[in-house]
Amino acid sequence: MPKKSEKFNAETRQAQMEKQNKEIAETLRHIKNKILVMSGKGGVGKSSVAADLSVALAKRGYLVGLMDVDLHGPSIPRILGLSGSLGFGGREGKMLPVKFLPNMEVISIETLLGENKDAATIWRGPLKIGAIKQFISDIEWGYLDYLVIDSPPGTGDEPLTVAQTISDAKALIVTTPRRFR
Numbered sequence: 001m002p003k004k005s006e007k008f009n010a011e012t013r014q015a016q017m018e019k020q021n022k023e024i025a026e027t028l029r030h031i032k033n034k035i036l037v038m039s040g041k042g043g044v045g046k047s048s049v050a051a052d053l054s055v056a057l058a059k060r061g062y063l064v065g066l067m068d069v070d071l072h073g074p075s076i077p078r079i080l081g082l083s084g085s086l087g088f089g090g091r092e093g094k095m096l097p098v099k100f101l102p103n104m105e106v107i108s109i110e111t112l113l114g115e116n117k118d119a120a121t122i123w124r125g126p127l128k129i130g131a132i133k134q135f136i137s138d139i140e141w142g143y144l145d146y147l148v149i150d151s152p153p154g155t156g157d158e159p160l161t162v163a164q165t166i167s168d169a170k171a172l173i174v175t176t177p178r179r180f181r
Contacts, residue, residue, distance in 0.1 A: 020133060020134075020137045023136075023137035023138075024133060024136045024137045024165060027136050027137060027139075027141055028136070028166060028168075030141065030142065030143045030144065031065070031141065031143075031144045031146075031147045032144065032145050032146070033145060033146045033147070033170070034146075034147045034149065034166050034168060034169040034170065035053070035146060035147070035148050035149065035169065035170050035171075035172055036149045036151060036159065036162050036163065036166070036169045036170070036171050036172070037049055037050040037053070037148060037149065037150050037151065037171075037172045037174065038151045038153070038159050038171060038172070038173055038174070039153045039154075039173060039174045039175065040153065040154065040155075040173075040175070041153050041154070042152075042153040043153075044153075044174050044175060044176050045174060046150065046151075046153065046174040047068075047070070047075045047076060047079055047150050048079060049172070049174050050066065050068075050076065050148050050149075050150035051066065051076055051079045051080055051150070053148055053172075054066040054104060054146070054148045055080075055100075055101070055104065057104075057145070057146050057148075058100075058101045058103050058104035059101075061103070062103065062145035062146055063103050063104075063142075063143060063144045063145045063146075064101075064103060064104045064105075064144065064145065064146045064147075064148065065097065065104075065105050065106075065107070065141050065144045065146070065147040065148070066100070066104065066105070066106045066107075066147075066148050066150065067106075067107050067108075067135050067136075067147060067148070067149045067150070068106070068107065068108035068109070068110070068150045069132050069135065069149055069150065069151050069152070069158045069159075069161075069162060070109075070150060070151060070152040070158065071109050071128050071131060071132075071152075071158065072152065073152065074108045074109050074110040075150075076106060076108050076110075076150055077098075077106070077108050077110045077111060078110075080100055080106065082098060082100055082106060082108075082111075084098045084111070085098065085111050085112070086098060086107070086111055086112065086139075091140060093138065094138060094139065094140045095138060095139055095140065096139070096140050097111075097139055097140075097141065098111050105141070107135050107139055109131065125157050128157045128158060128161070129157060129161045132158060132161045132162065132165070133161070133165060136165065136166075147166075149162055149166070149169065
């Protein structure tokens with residue numbers, strides 16, 4: 001039979017998860033288009049495509065968010081030459097993404113690492129899933145025309161979490177050309 005403290009902890013975790021899921025749903029209601037940029041392997045230019053697509057959409061006047069969910073090898077801040085870290089939002093417990101253009105904001109694990117941008121993030125499934133959900137629920141994205149999500153290569157926790165959490169996301173798959181003879 002579970003102890004009172006174990007039951008309380010389980011109920012508290014369940015309440016926290018329900019609250020986060022409500023916050024995620026609320027955030028996603030304010031984002032018109034969600035695009036998950038993914039690839040089957042590394043080195044195909046996926047992050048460059050995600051960054052270029054986001055900048056091009058922003059330069060056309062759209063409100064754009066770029067979310068880098070490659071938690072082990074974030075490259076979006078470096079591709080964009082982005083410096084700075086998250087700011088405090090207007091709502092309690094919320095953070096503001098880093099502004100890149102007047103109408104383009106970015107979130108990446110690298111913006112949370114402080115001075116040591118090369119620090120290793122060695123996380124397993126539950127921690128990665130939680131971080132990605134926090135990128136949606138704990139960030140004040142506001143109203144967006146597009147949220148572009150740069151995922152790591154393959155079909156690991158990060159792209160699966162995005163697909164499960166943002167069920168209406170469209171996938172843009174980056175590949176390299178191949179000739180058959």
